Amino acid sequence: MSDDRDTFLPPGDWPEFPPGLVWLAGAGPGEPGLMTLLGLHALRQADVIVHDALVEPRILEWRGPNAVVEYAGKRGGKPSAKQRDISLRLIELSRAGKRVLRLKGGDPFVFGRGGEEAQTLVRAGIPIRITPGVSAGIGGLAWAGIPVTHRDVNQAVTFLTGHDQSGLTPSAIDWGALAKGSPVLVMYMAIKHLAQITGNLLEAGRGAEEPVAIVSNATLPSMSVLETTLGRAAADAQANAVEAPAIVCLGEVVRMRQVIDWASQLRGEPPRDLDPLAIGTPEAS
Ligand code: SAH
Numbered sequence: 001m002s003d004d005r006d007t008f009l010p011p012g013d014w015p016e017f018p019p020g021l022v023w024l025a026g027a028g029p030g031e032p033g034l035m036t037l038l039g040l041h042a043l044r045q046a047d048v049i050v051h052d053a054l055v056e057p058r059i060l061e062w063r064g065p066n067a068v069v070e071y072a073g074k075r076g077g078k079p080s081a082k083q084r085d086i087s088l089r090l091i092e093l094s095r096a097g098k099r100v101l102r103l104k105g106g107d108p109f110v111f112g113r114g115g116e117e118a119q120t121l122v123r124a125g126i127p128i129r130i131t132p133g134v135s136a137g138i139g140g141l142a143w144a145g146i147p148v149t150h151r152d153v154n155q156a157v158t159f160l161t162g163h164d165q166s167g168l169t170p171s172a173i174d175w176g177a178l179a180k181g182s183p184v185l186v187m188y189m190a191i192k193h194l195a196q197i198t199g200n201l202l203e204a205g206r207g208a209e210e211p212v213a214i215v216s217n218a219t220l221p222s223m224s225v226l227e228t229t230l231g232r233a234a235a236d237a238q239a240n241a242v243e244a245p246a247i248v249c250l251g252e253v254v255r256m257r258q259v260i261d262w263a264s265q266l267r268g269e270p271p272r273d274l275d276p277l278a279i280g281t282p283e284a285s
Pocket of ligand 1: 029030054104105106107108109110111112134135136137140187188189216217218219220244245246247248
């Protein structure tokens, strides 16, 4: 251990956080308990924490007593220039001999530009370590009682973004192939262009009655879940003023929530339907 910083962790072979290292870690979707132990270890050791807007503030309170916090979220403007500025700042901090924790919401390599930052750092000769996190498209849906895969429903799941670098619905996505090839679609950053996205999927042959869940502020006390269908999703999202950040999930796994919505059940609500798809006999398999 580099000095007497307390990591709050059980005894084990925890990695060193030497000065000059940039440690890129995921903070998970919000609920602080979803941060990994390695993430917490890094947070306790870091001299500087450079974080994004989606990192839950309660997690930052766990930092070491002398750690400095820097916000690096995007505030509009040119996203690419801003991204370059963030990478340059990380390089500068590393060269100043700081232990730098780059903390991102969810998982840093899932629609989080962690790959770009890691590439830039490595090219600049900066030593890095990567620690994954719980991504909103898996952990956030679990909080809503939606398993991203279920043996009776889907053998594949696709994660996609509703934005490309220009801020538009990604033109590189082959909607026809997606619609046919993936029974479950988990969409990040999809609220702004939801009408266009759902329109593309309907046009590509997905059913208007297919279930959709939109999970906002997943895992946080402010979490809300809108259950709708592919045909109605865009109108319902607008009518209900769905808040970002939100994950949109399309597919039969959404029905599992009727049984598995554990958060509501812990609040005393009964399961709504004990056999949502008339499928799945887990006791027998
Ligand atoms: N790296 C992150 C994703 C960053 S992109 C991850 O792995 O989760 C930002 C998008 O993530 C948001 O637009 C939203 O679609 C999703 N997201 C992140 N946190 C969320 C949360 N708590 N609830 C719902 N969606 C979330």
